[in-house]
Amino acid sequence: MGQPHSQIQQRRTRSGRVLPIVIIAIFMLLLVAGVLPRLRQSQARSAEQSTATDVPTVFTETVGRDTADTELDLPGSIAGLHETGIYARTNGFVKSLRVDIGSMVRAGDTLAVLDMPDVAEQLRQARASLEQVEASAGLARSTLARWKSMREQAAVTPQEFDERQAAANVAEANVRVSRANVANLSEVLRFGALIAPFRGVVTSRTIDIGGLVSAGAVTGNRPLLTLVQIDTLRVMLNVPQSAAAMVRVGQRADVAVRELGDTTFRGRVALTSRAIDPLSRTLLTEVHVTNPDRRLLPGMFAHVKFTVPTAGGGLRIPSIALIVRADGTQVAQVVNGKVRLTPVTLGRDFGTSLEVLSGIAQGAELVVNASEQLSDGMVVKAIARGKAPAKPAP
Template sequence: MIQIQNISRLSCQLAITTGVAFFTLALSGCNSNKGPKNLADQEAHEEISYAALRVNTSQPVRELNLPGELESFYETDLFPRVSSYISKMHVDIGDQVSKGQVLAELEAPELIANLTAAYSKVKAAEAVFGASKAAFRRAMKTRQTPGAISEMDVDAARTKVISDSLTVVAEEAHYQSVKQLADYLKIVAPFAGMVTDRRLSPGAFVGPGGQNALPILKIRQLDRLRLRLAVPEAYLGDIKVGTDVSFSVSTFRSESFTGKIARVSNSVRPDTRSEMIEIDISNPKRRLKPGMFVSAKLPVTAVEGSIYVPQSAVVSNLERTFVIKVEQGRARWVDVQKGDATAGQVQIFGNIAQGDTILRAANEDIAMDEPIKIDLSAMNP
């Protein structure tokens, strides 16, 4: 019995000793693995190289790509000037019209009645004026005989003539105003163009003004278009009237069209810091349509001695804007100011000179004075 207890005690001690040994080996194994792993990470970190470039000053002539939209040189919605009904429609969508052509006719019986009444009043006033004028002539002739007519009667006849003549003028003016309103019953084309929209049909009641008023027709000039572009403030010095501007549209991708700068607004918009310009485009074959999206190329010239770097080389945060300059194998943060940007390049101003080496893709994770390696093969010539 005692022998069995000794054997059990010995087995228990052996198990405890074996467990401690395994725990010690496992702990030492973990510690031994952590050292080589950290060392490998450190070596990998030290082997990282960053793409860099040498700064060059240049005065490149390049093109500024600007989006835009084609517009008709002239376009207008035709509204009725008087309350009336549409009687006839002489044109429809897609019809080419000439200036002064009658497009639609309206009906307004009350207006025609007013016109007739106004004309009758003019004729009545003219008749009264004719009678008073004849009476005045007789009075002046009778005056030649001494004592045949008093001066009071002559003055009264003169006053009657003047009053009746003014009545004729007033009635004529009223008639012309009514006649002008009656002329609005014919809708005519204000310029040569094409009907691009028709909202109403014969029998519809139309009237002037009001939020619910609909235009009868829309006319656009298609043989001459205009393109409006918003030019950034940095390039306003390159804008000159008469400069050729090329552009393309998605409908004709293989073709390029040209126009000339015709008008400059001479006012910079404070919200966009840009100036609006207009380009006249001749479109005799009417291939281009108003509303087409345009990608225009405006020739511009950089300022002499300007330094342009990739936009990825400039870091901006709440405190500063900088590039990372490499000097004697260490990173230096150099504060800069941004200028104009185009085609992935940005103009910078600061303590950066031609020949300096900067990182092509800078970031805030690279600390100041941190040792850094650069990839010489990635530097520009």
């Protein structure tokens, strides 16, 4: 017998409902099978990046043994080869002023002229006094000549003649004194002209026409003018004790000023103090440098570079790799991804680099510009100085 029509219809209805559910279930299984592995990979990559982010990055430089000549770079101060204050030798008033600041003068040029009425009056009195004593001396000489004639005739006693002789001698001495006084006042009057002692430039002026000036360089008395020789300059610098033995008189030294760009001025070591300052442990050194175009100015801050031989090819580290803490002088090595703080013994200071005598070996990786948070045993990611860090994979 055949099934009723209603039962057949119910079976068809159930089949129509089950099929979509099966299709959805299959789709979900496929989706889970494809997404979950990718999700796990993404989570693992995020964890790796998070771990890498937690590890601090440091820049390193490899320690090498230097066999080439070393450049010693030291700061210095530029000054004129000669510098002097011009003072008045006597009191007076400024009659004329022939220079101002910035004026170039030659040796022997007149810088200013002073009017000294007191000295002029004293000179007039001295000349009048000289005329008086010369007249007295003339009378004494004439009297002595007459007394000589009378002595020959035995008309006077030896005592009386000796008295006239002494009077004539005193008169002659008075003449010499008066002449010396006149000469002295004449010389003082010539001091009214202020003369340049050497070729140079006027760098300061404290007087004006009509102003009263005082004699001498007494305490609190400023110079009337200041003169500086700038054709040749001297650079004063302090050489550390560790490098003092390498500096020699006559040695070449290159002088540079940052504001003048890449221009270098060649100079020579002119002299040293030949003694180490016990307070600063430095050797005072003077470098002379010619300044024909006068671009270098007294008072400028300069850098002086010496080329010195490196004895024995010692180890060299950059100055920025040095760590100075309460427990001593150290460097931070990177060994197997970890920081190792190592005490070192330093030798010569070359300015931007240092000589290391003991504590580390050639080829060691040193952290440069180490932070205060860097500690012994810390895990770090080392990147060679000058190289950009690698970008993470997408």
